[in-house]
Amino acid sequence: xxxxxxxxxxxxxxxxxxxxxxxxxxxxxxxxxxxxxxxxxxxxxxxxxxxxxxxxxxxxxxxxxxxxxxxxxxxxxxxxxxxxxxxxxxxxxxxxxxxxxxxxxxxxxxxxxxxxxxxxxxxxxxxxxxxxxxxxxx
RNA sequence: GCGGCAGGUUGCUUUAUCGCCUCGAUGAAAGUCGGGGAGGAAAGUCCGGGCAACGCAGGGCACCGUGCUUCUUAACGAGAAGAACUUCGAAAGGGGUUAUGAGCGUAACAGAAAACAACCACCCCGCUGCAGUUUGUCUGCAGCAGGGAACGGGUGAAAAGGCGGGGUAAAAGCCCACCGGUGGUUGUGGUGACACAAUCAGCCGUACGUAUCACGGGUUGCAAAGCCAAAUAUAUCCCGAUUAUGCACCUGAAAUUGCAUAGCGAAGUUGCCCGCUUCGCAACUGGAUUACAUCCGGAUGUCGGGAGGGGUAGGCUGCAAGGACCAAAACAGCAAUGUUUUGGCAAGAUAAAUGAUAAAGGCCUCUUUGAAAAAGGGGUACAGAACCCGGCUUAUAAACCUGCCAUUUUU
RNA sequence: UGUCCCGUGGUGUAAUUGGCAACACGUCUGAUUUUGGUUCAGAAGAGUCCAAGUUCGAGCCUUGGCGGGACAA
Numbered sequence: 246x247x248x249x250x251x252x253x254x255x256x257x258x259x260x261x262x263x264x265x266x267x268x269x270x271x272x273x274x275x276x277x278x279x280x281x282x283x284x285x286x287x288x289x290x291x292x293x294x295x296x297x298x299x300x301x302x303x304x305x306x307x308x309x310x311x312x313x314x315x316x317x318x319x320x321x322x323x324x325x326x327x328x329x330x331x332x333x334x335x336x337x338x339x340x341x342x343x344x345x346x347x348x349x350x351x352x353x354x355x356x357x358x359x360x361x362x363x364x365x366x367x368x369x370x371x372x373x374x375x376x377x378x379x380x381x382x383x
Numbered sequence: 384g385c386g387g388c389a390g391g392u393u394g395c396u397u398u399a400u401c402g403c404c405u406c407g408a409u410g411a412a413a414g415u416c417g418g419g420g421a422g423g424a425a426a427g428u429c430c431g432g433g434c435a436a437c438g439c440a441g442g443g444c445a446c447c448g449u450g451c452u453u454c455u456u457a458a459c460g461a462g463a464a465g466a467a468c469u470u471c472g473a474a475a476g477g478g479g480u481u482a483u484g485a486g487c488g489u490a491a492c493a494g495a496a497a498a499c500a501a502c503c504a505c506c507c508c509g510c511u512g513c514a515g516u517u518u519g520u521c522u523g524c525a526g527c528a529g530g531g532a533a534c535g536g537g538u539g540a541a542a543a544g545g546c547g548g549g550g551u552a553a554a555a556g557c558c559c560a561c562c563g564g565u566g567g568u569u570g571u572g573g574u575g576a577c578a579c580a581a582u583c584a585g586c587c588g589u590a591c592g593u594a595u596c597a598c599g600g601g602u603u604g605c606a607a608a609g610c611c612a613a614a615u616a617u618a619u620c621c622c623g624a625u626u627a628u629g630c631a632c633c634u635g636a637a638a639u640u641g642c643a644u645a646g647c648g649a650a651g652u653u654g655c656c657c658g659c660u661u662c663g664c665a666a667c668u669g670g671a672u673u674a675c676a677u678c679c680g681g682a683u684g685u686c687g688g689g690a691g692g693g694g695u696a697g698g699c700u701g702c703a704a705g706g707a708c709c710a711a712a713a714c715a716g717c718a719a720u721g722u723u724u725u726g727g728c729a730a731g732a733u734a735a736a737u738g739a740u741a742a743a744g745g746c747c748u749c750u751u752u753g754a755a756a757a758a759g760g761g762g763u764a765c766a767g768a769a770c771c772c773g774g775c776u777u778a779u780a781a782a783c784c785u786g787c788c789a790u791u792u793u794u
Numbered sequence: 795u796g797u798c799c800c801g802u803g804g805u806g807u808a809a810u811u812g813g814c815a816a817c818a819c820g821u822c823u824g825a826u827u828u829u830g831g832u833u834c835a836g837a838a839g840a841g842u843c844c845a846a847g848u849u850c851g852a853g854c855c856u857u858g859g860c861g862g863g864a865c866a867a
Contacts, residue, residue: 326738
């Protein structure tokens, strides 16, 4: 039942404030035109390096298409689950000698609403892949 | 008890761990502490307002919307209480329609005909032919011409008031009785739509559209609108100023003023416009030349404002707590609602917060069992603020309250 | 968020003020051809996005849903 026994002392570890989210329309457009993509079902990830003075290792966007979920309630639910999954696992992305921050877009592609645990599993896998890809890339 | 009808209300709770947005206090900062954080529909965007920008003397036409009555309301196409007709239901009740009717248009197919009229059949008068014989101004049949009437004619969604009698050559509201419907007048009741009664009239169709009448509507919407920052290129058009050249006038030291010019046509370039390129013509000007012609060369702008085009996609105000606000009680009213008193008011994001995970409980339902208890399974909806209000419409697991109708049992 | 438009065979379009849902391409079958294409002949394939209403009768008129699209500092 004790999910985070060793991290309890470091409180800042699970914070995800507005500074770590990508809000500029310009930067998002740049990300979609220049970024690399890969797929970890049910997520599609688009990422690239960005210029930022932020604190965290990356700036993130969570996206769910209107074409997949018509109702706003279900879109919000999926986005909240994705955000929680990133918030609890973003330390996986924190490499030692990797100062250049990333801009990442997580796009939900699945046709059904999955529960939190399967989304978290996909998130962990995609974060590991992101770390592997970003280190050799200059 | 069971089934139904109408109206209204609520629409899961608690704990643990990790978080998100915002306001206040404190602090140099990191942070810490405290307060607050979705709905009855936040939805659809179908109506009506507030608010903002632009426009606007006033009026009319056009266009759009609404259309029984009275009332409510800031306003409405909304609501309340009613009226007439119609329809569904056994009932309680539910749904629909209703401004005007003078004129004009349409009513497929079928049918004689879709409302003017004509046709078939019917009846009358006249003429011609044939037949009959009680030999007559006769009867019957056929044809031609003229008239009568709209009673009959398999249809159709709809057929010219219904039924009976009189009447006639044959018929017909042509006339009469009863009934239905329309319109006028009078009386009674009602604020009114209208209802009831009496009397008179003429014999009377339907649906939709057009038309007419009354009332309302300026247009666009918070991505409105204003400010700051950042960024870009003024193609083209219009207006004003200025400049260059020439001429005229004035001055003769310099300045000033007025007029003209700063184009036109053809072809090509993506169908068109602009622009661009090429060619031709006209005109200004410098030089060569005695002069015309000719030859060589140059210029056909600049600035400001508007339209338009281009760039930016960041922040602040609008915008977050007092207004057509909500709740309760009293009074007025059948009711919608109004008045007074008392109490209460803090969601404010902007790639868009209001949560995620785990557990426990509540409620409903199914199975096991004779029943209860217990155990196990399933369900716990619709749905997420985006400038703000009033309605309407649509979606909604389950529960509760009030009134009424029908039925069964008991007293 | 606001404003506006559209929905007809597989695809693209018609349907005159309400009256038998039409055309082209495509598909299928047959003929021609050694075979395929071309060409010719024939056939199938919709009930007009859904549900109510008005009407004797709705693709068309009215209302409410559903789906798709466009525009805007």
